[in-house]
Amino acid sequence: MNEVGRSLLIVFGALIVVITIAAGLIYVERRLLALWQDRHGPNRVGPFGLLQVVADMIKIFTKEDWVPPFADRFVFVLAPTVVMVTTLFSFAVVPFARDVQVADLNIGLLFFLGMSSLGVYSIVLGGWASNSKYSLLGALRAAAQMLSYEVFMGLSLMGVVMVAGSFSLVDIVEAQRGLWFCIPQAVGLVIFAVAGLAETRRIPFDLPESESELTAGFHTEYSGIKFGMFFVGEYVGITLISAMITTLFFGGWLGPLLPPELWFFIKTFFFIGLFILARAALPRLRYDQLMSYGWKVMLPLALVNLVLTGAVLLAIT
Amino acid sequence: MLSALRTIWGVLLHMFRGRVTVQYPEQRLYLAPRYKGRIILSRDPDGGERCVACYLCAAACPVDCIALQATEDLHGRRYPRFFRINFSRCIFCGYCEEACPTYAIQLTPDFEMSEYRRSDMVYEKEDLLISGPGKYPGYNFYRVAGVKIGGKGKGEAENEEPPVDVRSLMP
Numbered sequence: 001m002n003e004v005g006r007s008l009l010i011v012f013g014a015l016i017v018v019i020t021i022a023a024g025l026i027y028v029e030r031r032l033l034a035l036w037q038d039r040h041g042p043n044r045v046g047p048f049g050l051l052q053v054v055a056d057m058i059k060i061f062t063k064e065d066w067v068p069p070f071a072d073r074f075v076f077v078l079a080p081t082v083v084m085v086t087t088l089f090s091f092a093v094v095p096f097a098r099d100v101q102v103a104d105l106n107i108g109l110l111f112f113l114g115m116s117s118l119g120v121y122s123i124v125l126g127g128w129a130s131n132s133k134y135s136l137l138g139a140l141r142a143a144a145q146m147l148s149y150e151v152f153m154g155l156s157l158m159g160v161v162m163v164a165g166s167f168s169l170v171d172i173v174e175a176q177r178g179l180w181f182c183i184p185q186a187v188g189l190v191i192f193a194v195a196g197l198a199e200t201r202r203i204p205f206d207l208p209e210s211e212s213e214l215t216a217g218f219h220t221e222y223s224g225i226k227f228g229m230f231f232v233g234e235y236v237g238i239t240l241i242s243a244m245i246t247t248l249f250f251g252g253w254l255g256p257l258l259p260p261e262l263w264f265f266i267k268t269f270f271f272i273g274l275f276i277l278a279r280a281a282l283p284r285l286r287y288d289q290l291m292s293y294g295w296k297v298m299l300p301l302a303l304v305n306l307v308l309t310g311a312v313l314l315a316i317t
Numbered sequence: 318m319l320s321a322l323r324t325i326w327g328v329l330l331h332m333f334r335g336r337v338t339v340q341y342p343e344q345r346l347y348l349a350p351r352y353k354g355r356i357i358l359s360r361d362p363d364g365g366e367r368c369v370a371c372y373l374c375a376a377a378c379p380v381d382c383i384a385l386q387a388t389e390d391l392h393g394r395r396y397p398r399f400f401r402i403n404f405s406r407c408i409f410c411g412y413c414e415e416a417c418p419t420y421a422i423q424l425t426p427d428f429e430m431s432e433y434r435r436s437d438m439v440y441e442k443e444d445l446l447i448s449g450p451g452k453y454p455g456y457n458f459y460r461v462a463g464v465k466i467g468g469k470g471k472g473e474a475e476n477e478e479p480p481v482d483v484r485s486l487m488p
Contacts, residue, residue, distance in 0.1 A: 036328045040338045
């Protein structure tokens, strides 16, 4: 009974914490962007504008839930749930601390990659079901972008797997007790971070959305809570990629003095901050630049990293 | 790639700069006296209305937000029977102030005039008239103009020569 209670606590705790963080990130991002753009950001609702999220949520929940008459109703409703479900599923394998984890799968990393691949369906189906040209263009871009960046996202992580000798995220973290993988796998880290930006469709890789050309890209026709799911799903994705960078390259919960959960959150928030900083600083890539960058630079780099890691490991053992 | 990193670093350094935002309701910007805000009608130093209802402001107004009706008092002095400015149309261009021959209509450094009802944006003459001379103290149109009103005949204005008798003006 105690065992079941504990796992239930972890499951719901993780769910609530992740969703709260993701929603809170909307506020954090706006404040941080403002900080880097010499502004103040939202500071009116509540102390330091902290209740801005609550206000936004109340607004988005009470908005008219409009499904365009020309849309494919079933798929249109289904699409936003997919992005939330897949990213939240990925959190099941993220170890927040030793034994604080929903499921310690021995293929945790593959599960994460699989789930993030499934996330593409959300975008593509949403864009397709909207039956409007902007959405479809956004969805087309998303499909091509996420498929091509997925390839070397997986490849960049294989170096980590080789060094750690396991697909389980707990084992990977434990393998970093001596040295965090950000040093031996620095190239892998850079590639994974870039691919993670592309996977979460963030500036500078926000071509599926690109407000300035495609209105809102794949979620042009969405409103109310369905739009909110896409929106929060994006932030859950950022949290997920940051948590994965922490787990795979920066020793997860490992750290001196402070409790392990706190270390995990500190590291994750650091990378979330970097994501937001990239948004504040970088312009959107052109589509052909995005593609050639992915296939001509990142993929060969990931392969070279893989081969070199393998060679070094062979030489050592 | 390198330039991207440099950009990120440069943006990060912005964290330590001052904020440019003015926290408006608590902090306010200095508005120059010539700021083009809420329109008022001024009075001359003697307390009379400056407006002579010449319609030039209404003619100059590009959005037709000024409406007035001229009339005369017992002394033959023109003044507007009503003077109405629809501030929901006004674009605060200041053309009315430029067109005004008597400095009556003036723009002031005040812009906080939000209302819940659109009809409240229509200001009548009693809303527009202020008690002082505004930006031009000491100016009284009828004291310098050659027009005859009750109490002041032809040629009695400041710096005005008495009228010439054209019949005696022979070469």
